[in-house]
Amino acid sequence: MAAAEPLIRSQELTVRFGGNVAVNRVSLAVEPYTLKSIIGPNGAGKTTLFNLLSGQYRPTGGRIFFKGRDITGLNAAARTHLGIGRSFQLTNIFPNLTVLENVRLALQSRAGISYIFWRNFRAYPELEDRAYELLQRVLLEGRWDAVASTLTHGEQRKLEIAILLALDPELLLLDEPTAGMSLEEVPAILELIRDIKDAGQRTILLVEHKFDMIMSLSDSIAVLKEGRLICDDAPEVVSCNPEVLEAYLGGGAKDA
Amino acid sequence: MADQHPPQTPVQAQRAQEAAGRYTRAGLWLQVILLVLLALEPWLVSSFRVMDVAAKVMIFAVLVASYDLLLGYTGIFSLAHAMFFGLGAYSLALIIHHAGAPLWYHLPLAALLATGLAVLVSLVVAFFSLRLKALFFVVMTLALAQFADILSIQWHSLTRGEDGVSFKLPGLLDVGWSGGKLWGLTVNGRLLTYYIVLAAAALLFVGLVRFVRSPAGRVLKSIRDNEQRATALGYKTFNYQILANVFGAVVASLCGVLYALWVRFVGPESVMSTAIMLNILLMLIIGGMGTLYGSIVGAAFILVAESWLADGLRAVKVFLPDLMVLQRLADRWILYFGVLFVLVVIFFPKGLVGSAREIAARRRARVRE
Known part of the structure; x- marks a missing residue:
């Protein structure tokens, strides 16, 4: 080409x-x-x-x-x-889950393990580590264990971008x-x-x-x-x- | 394992800490103590009544936990859960009743039939009504439960109607069998059945705990939180709701088999009726939704109150025969039960376990600050 x-x-x-x-x-x-x-x-x-x-x-x-x-x-x-990943004008996150879990769920969706119901979800530490890396990327790692609804508006936008990046x-x-x-x-x-x-x-x-x-x-x-x-x-x-x-x-x- | 890679991020540090504290967790010890107490119960208290309540608490704890999977974890409000319990109970009762004499293979056959029926019926429920709006789903499941209840009453040739079916268990499990004494306790069919119930209930409960802590369980939680977001992440939310529905129904149905095994009598009133469904709901609300362990507390609370609150008040009546007011009140023990329930709901809106967890989390947060 x-x-x-x-x-x-x-x-x-x-x-x-x-x-x-x-x-x-x-x-x-x-x-x-x-x-x-x-x-x-x-x-x-x-x-x-x-x-x-x-x-x-x-x-x-x-x-x-x-x-x-x-x-x-x-x-x-x-x-x-x-x-093609898109973010919305209105924030769209999982309000009652932690910041890390918000991103981890996006990664899990790509990892193809989501129908597994007999293994612990923590048996996949690589997903958690990758989620944390993405949070570092959007400068949100300080709030990784906070419940998403407690973030400020700006932090929630950052979280949304991290989720978007997780979908790669x-x-x-x-x-x-x-x-x-x-x-x-x-x-x-x-x-x-x-x-x-x-x-x-x-x-x-x-x-x-x-x-x-x-x-x-x-x-x-x-x-x-x-x-x-x-x-x-x-x-x-x-x-x-x-x-x-x-x-x-x-x-x-x-x-x- | 952690030595080669020293923890770098807080996430890894927390994971290492959890792995290290795996066998020293308070929750784990509570479970072990509970299990040991239940296992030693026949030796600790020589009362059939206590044993009966203990066995029923175990069965209902698992039944309520399986309902928690639907309502607390997935946000599916079904009123057909008691129906699955009834399906399982009738599976065992009818196989033995219609076979004429109880045989060993009837037990695994009943478990298999109960599982198969639960899968089939819950799939039908899911496909026909899960796509409906929440309110219609509730009405649909209520109608279905009523239909099953009426069927169990009317189809006399199969279920013996309102008379119900009482039956015997095979071999060693029969009430009549007795195998001598062990540490001062007669080993009989009752005792062996108790241990089957204990082992099966423990296994089913562990299965439920594993389910909610699995990748699929996490997806369920995300669906309850923000279904639209879960879809946008690429999750086919309908499939997960079906999975939860089927899993919950199978566990409920197996609880029904255990209940029939323990009581050796199955009738519409005792396993199919709306009253059972309401009991499940009450136990879940008292214990706390979305906690799973709350179901143990909720089941124990209601079953113990049901068995002994009436007794306690009757004792009051016997010892204080002159106080008419007290006697009148004692006659209405169910009223006290209602008051107790209302108090729990007012002071522990998230249920006993849910509220306890909240308090613990708040204390932990304060320590960290």
């Missing part, structure tokens, strides 16, 4: 809700091991695009390719198995990982995303509201406006694009 094939690629992707075209003929490609951010004002279709890519919604037009394979017809569970996806779809987080907690999450990116094993697609935060983080930035892709380029180029400045920084900055 000459040029690296994009890990995920959408082609003229369109979804219509009644008369409203939420995502309008978006063709987007993410190269392997890069980080692409999707920005745009509220209602630009960012989360809808995510839902199309992860299989929560069915498109009304266009196709999606993952590693060159057409996955438009696959449901969300099948895409998870292919290696090739493509991470992160939907506003800093949403609802206090200002002090945001830099740690961005640092964590940068770490994952620098490790060079995963491709990341990130939806984010805050333009300045993703400038240095992203390899490329795609800008959506009213369901259309108006720009997709390197951060420096995007930030100088007059249409972007007008559409996003001009119009959307007020409510951001």
